[in-house]
Amino acid sequence: MTSQIASLGLHLPGLLKLLGEHLYSDPRVAFRELIQNAHDSTVRRRLELGHETREKIEVEVYERDGRSFVRFSDRGIGMTREEIERFLSTIGRGRTREVRDAQIARAEVLELVGQFGVGVLAAFLIGDRVIVHTRRAGDPEAAGWQWICDGQQTYRLEPYEFEREGTDVIVRIREDRLELAGLPDVRAAITRYARFLPTPIHVGDRRINERLPEWIEPAAALTDEELGRSVCDDEPPLWTLRLRPFEDDQLGLIQLHGVLAIPPDSHLSVQEYGHVAVFVRHMMITRRDTELLPGWARFVTGVIDCPQLEPTASRETIRRERVYARIREEIGGQLLRALNRLQREEAATWRAITGAHATLIKRDAIRSPALFEVVADELPFETTRGRMTLPDYLQASKGTIYCHSDESQARTMGLLLEASSRPVIDAKWYADEPFLHYYSRVRGVPLVRETPTGDPNLVERASEDDLPRMFAALQEPGVVVRPSRFSPKSLPMLLYTPRQLLLREFAEHVVAHDQDDHLAGLLGDYAQRREGTHRLLFVNVDHPLLRAAEALEPAMLRAVAKILKEHARLLGGERLPFDTVVDSVEAMTAGVHALVETLP
Amino acid sequence: MTETEDPCDYLREQMERVQRMRIDNVRPAEELLDEAVALVRLAREPRFAACPVRICAFDQLIAIYCLIDDVAYAPEVFETASRLRAEVGRDSTCYACLSSTMADAERRRGNPKAALELSRSALADMELTGLSRIHYSARLLQELVWSACDAKDGRRAQTVLAKLEALRDRAESIAASTDHAFIRHVADNLVEHVHESKVLAALAAEDTALAIRRYVEELEPDEPSHARLRIQMALLEHLDASTAAQCGDITLDALDYAEASGFVRDLCETALLVLERGLEPASRCRAILEQIAPRLRSTDLQPRIDAIGG
Numbered sequence: 053m054t055s056q057i058a059s060l061g062l063h064l065p066g067l068l069k070l071l072g073e074h075l076y077s078d079p080r081v082a083f084r085e086l087i088q089n090a091h092d093s094t095v096r097r098r099l100e101l102g103h104e105t106r107e108k109i110e111v112e113v114y115e116r117d118g119r120s121f122v123r124f125s126d127r128g129i130g131m132t133r134e135e136i137e138r139f140l141s142t143i144g145r146g147r148t149r150e151v152r153d154a155q156i157a158r159a160e161v162l163e164l165v166g167q168f169g170v171g172v173l174a175a176f177l178i179g180d181r182v183i184v185h186t187r188r189a190g191d192p193e194a195a196g197w198q199w200i201c202d203g204q205q206t207y208r209l210e211p212y213e214f215e216r217e218g219t220d221v222i223v224r225i226r227e228d229r230l231e232l233a234g235l236p237d238v239r240a241a242i243t244r245y246a247r248f249l250p251t252p253i254h255v256g257d258r259r260i261n262e263r264l265p266e267w268i269e270p271a272a273a274l275t276d277e278e279l280g281r282s283v284c285d286d287e288p289p290l291w292t293l294r295l296r297p298f299e300d301d302q303l304g305l306i307q308l309h310g311v312l313a314i315p316p317d318s319h320l321s322v323q324e325y326g327h328v329a330v331f332v333r334h335m336m337i338t339r340r341d342t343e344l345l346p347g348w349a350r351f352v353t354g355v356i357d358c359p360q361l362e363p364t365a366s367r368e369t370i371r372r373e374r375v376y377a378r379i380r381e382e383i384g385g386q387l388l389r390a391l392n393r394l395q396r397e398e399a400a401t402w403r404a405i406t407g408a409h410a411t412l413i414k415r416d417a418i419r420s421p422a423l424f425e426v427v428a429d430e431l432p433f434e435t436t437r438g439r440m441t442l443p444d445y446l447q448a449s450k451g452t453i454y455c456h457s458d459e460s461q462a463r464t465m466g467l468l469l470e471a472s473s474r475p476v477i478d479a480k481w482y483a484d485e486p487f488l489h490y491y492s493r494v495r496g497v498p499l500v501r502e503t504p505t506g507d508p509n510l511v512e513r514a515s516e517d518d519l520p521r522m523f524a525a526l527q528e529p530g531v532v533v534r535p536s537r538f539s540p541k542s543l544p545m546l547l548y549t550p551r552q553l554l555l556r557e558f559a560e561h562v563v564a565h566d567q568d569d570h571l572a573g574l575l576g577d578y579a580q581r582r583e584g585t586h587r588l589l590f591v592n593v594d595h596p597l598l599r600a601a602e603a604l605e606p607a608m609l610r611a612v613a614k615i616l617k618e619h620a621r622l623l624g625g626e627r628l629p630f631d632t633v634v635d636s637v638e639a640m641t642a643g644v645h646a647l648v649e650t651l652p
Numbered sequence: 653m654t655e656t657e658d659p660c661d662y663l664r665e666q667m668e669r670v671q672r673m674r675i676d677n678v679r680p681a682e683e684l685l686d687e688a689v690a691l692v693r694l695a696r697e698p699r700f701a702a703c704p705v706r707i708c709a710f711d712q713l714i715a716i717y718c719l720i721d722d723v724a725y726a727p728e729v730f731e732t733a734s735r736l737r738a739e740v741g742r743d744s745t746c747y748a749c750l751s752s753t754m755a756d757a758e759r760r761r762g763n764p765k766a767a768l769e770l771s772r773s774a775l776a777d778m779e780l781t782g783l784s785r786i787h788y789s790a791r792l793l794q795e796l797v798w799s800a801c802d803a804k805d806g807r808r809a810q811t812v813l814a815k816l817e818a819l820r821d822r823a824e825s826i827a828a829s830t831d832h833a834f835i836r837h838v839a840d841n842l843v844e845h846v847h848e849s850k851v852l853a854a855l856a857a858e859d860t861a862l863a864i865r866r867y868v869e870e871l872e873p874d875e876p877s878h879a880r881l882r883i884q885m886a887l888l889e890h891l892d893a894s895t896a897a898q899c900g901d902i903t904l905d906a907l908d909y910a911e912a913s914g915f916v917r918d919l920c921e922t923a924l925l926v927l928e929r930g931l932e933p934a935s936r937c938r939a940i941l942e943q944i945a946p947r948l949r950s951t952d953l954q955p956r957i958d959a960i961g962g
Contacts, residue, residue, distance in 0.1 A: 415676060571692060574714070
């Protein structure tokens with residue numbers, strides 16, 4: 053058999069279905085595509101015919117014969133029969149792209165949005181019939197035309213008495229899309245996509261793009277705060293930053309415009325930001341690009357408009373090309389420089405930001421040395437003396453970070469540290485402790501997580517030689533008794549229970565009482581992993597009561613030891629089970645009773 | 653939030669705190685065990701007995717053990733997850749979530765058929781609707797992609813990938829009209845699942861070149877995550893010195909992340925893969941094995957460690 057070269061076949065209805073139903077994920081993009089066609093038509097009238105027109109686009113929703121329709125009317129360049137056949141009826145061939153390619157040197161071509169010649173397909177996402185009425189502008193003799201397509205392979209084209217220049221596109225709404233085609237829904241969708249287009253757009257009786265950002269229309273422009281508000285759930289942002297065009301060695305001038313905004317607050321997991329709405333040539337492509345902002349900027353949101361970004365064919369996302377990477381880098385740089393400036397020059401605003409977004413910032417600063425340097429000394433922490441920044445805290449704590457991440461440690465640490473006039477940081481919230489560790493490493497600041505074991509200066513080791521009888525009386529399985537000297541000096545003993553020990557005891561309890569427990573296997577493993585942890589009883593050897601008790605009769609000495617030890621247990625702040633508290637109080641009572649009985 | 657508010661809200665907040673710590677790897681996994689056990693202790697208090705979020709609290713402990721050594725703890729993980737699953741209805745999101753955990757445990761303990769069957773039956777049995785169905789179907793479908801990848805069944809992987817892509821499109825479509833956090837979360841997760849599954853589907857079809865291209869285009873720029881690390885490990889099995897060079901800093905990226913996150917087994921396995929394939933950084937990998945291998949509970953890696961002279 054001889055080889056042959058043949059053309060690939062195309063099944064147009066299948067392709068139409070594929071493009072119309074699968075190219076776009078949200079049927080509402082039909083409104084964007086049709087508005088964009090109307091806008092491009094208006095711009096081309098100016099470009100190609102020199103007509104200085106900003107004629108409005110009108111969108112009307114109406115019913116006829118029991119069916120719903122949406123009409124898009126423009127006073128743009130319109131189409132000749134030849135253009136209808138070459139462009140409107142040929143999928144993948146777009147007149148706008150050809151105009152842009154031919155007039156690439158003119159700045160105005162940046163206003164043209166269309167590119168792929170597939171926009172009319174989108175109409176079939178919401179409609180089952182598309183009717184186009186059009187008449188070419190600039191030629192008084194031009195005839196009007198009517199084009200009708202039902203989403204099949206064929207269309208009907210016929211002369212039509214169209215009273216004006218421009219184009220009407222009428223979409224007959226599919227029965228299964230009626231919920232998208234009420235006037236409020238149409239207005240909301242068009243506002244979302246096209247609110248920055250400079251061509252006036254009226255939906256029903258209301259204009260949806262009365263005021264535009266300053267980079268599009270300086271007169272009566274939207275303020276940065278208004279723009280920020282539009283991306284901050286309609287709340288006033290704490291701060292906004294205007295993004296600026298920039299020059300790149302290889303890519304030339306990048307027309308980056310936009311506003312970044314810091315919302316009034318954020319919540320871990322539930323309400324994080326770090327995304328921007330992206331407009332290309334003033335048309336919204338995506339509400340939520342999550343990669344243009346640096347990974348550390350989860351407390352920032354915004355809106356970006358850049359004609360040099362390239363949308364994908366569905367125009368729902370941006371192509372990750374070189375210019376995209378460069379813009380991402382530039383946004384990160386502009387944001388970081390501005391935050392640096394803000395920190396130096398607007399202390400109150402900066403404090404409001406670091407306070408409102410402290411959790412997200414702490415988490416992200418660990419991953420970004422650049423962000424860390426800007427925020428490290430401004431972030432608030434909860435301490436035993438209220439909210440403090442780290443520089444203030446370190447001044448009060450004499451240069452060491454003392455923190456706990458569990459209530460069971462809070463009391464012991466508070467007692468020891470406040471006795472020497474040092475505050476403790478409550479670091480039990482999500483990223484506090486990792487941030488403090490990072491700060492300690494980067495800034496070379498000592499960090500003590502668990503006192504009294506972590507800081508030998510707070511609890512000085514002593515000898516038990518002076519109190520041999522008391523130490524003998526204090527011995528108890530599972531408790532290491534340690535002769536010490538510490539403040540407050542009025543405290544004879546301090547029982548310290550490491551958190552891991554408490555958890556180990558819980559795990560052991562579960563395993564011991566119910567081998568059949570769901571979690572027995574894993575908890576048993578945990579208990580093994582934490583073997584070797586024990587309670588520490590710090591005994592303040594200089595305490596006068598201890599010294600006096602050393603000379604008591606054995607029974608009295610044991611009673612005093614018991615009372616003081618139980619006192620230390622209750623004072624330790626450990627979250628004791630009710631039974632243990634009762635046992636402890638009973639033991640103290642018994643000790644006091646024993647003492648009373650020894651009285652003459 | 654204080655404990656005086658709705659107890660279930662309080663427990664949910666504590667659960668989410670541990671969950672975020674785990675997902676964001678703010679502390680090494682073995683240290684996170686303390687947080688997880690503290691959460692279990694809290695969740696077992698009688699005042700939380702009626703809170704459905706208890707199950708999620710228990711699941712944090714399971715998940716952290718999986719991060720430490722999912723092969724060694726697979727029997728305990730399977731047992732715990734299956735008993736917890738028996739407590740919840742099929743209309744609970746926990747049913748799908750725990751099924752996915754069970755399937756993963758089966759796969760990791762060398763029962764691929766059981767894993768496949770578990771994921772399939774859970775997909776058929778779960779009685780979720782709306783976004784929850786999309787979200788949890790995606791998790792189970794991801795398990796199916798892994799199963800197909802293990803079995804080198806490219807066609808099956810491609811079929812599952814197509815289902816995931818369809819789910820992603822639905823989620824994106826719903827998310828396009830709202831900023832609701834959960835909806836965005838579902839859509840974002842699906843985008844990630846699809847990125848990951850595309851690499852796995854290429855590996856299942858034994859098309860390493862395609863897997864590399866997909867990894868470089870869609871996964872490499874993503875933030876590090878445990879799922880991404882596992883894909884990197886799967887990819888490393890197919891790389892040599894020249895193909896690894898096409899994947900950016902894949903070995904460093906995987907080692908750094910596994911080390912910083914304290915994923916003991918994954919770290920050892922990554923170091924082994926690097927050494928077995930003659931990749932770099934060899935000396936760092938030897939040091940890792942020397943230091944970390946004694947902490948491994950699973951024994952299945954030992955012959956490989958011995959073979960490379962570790």
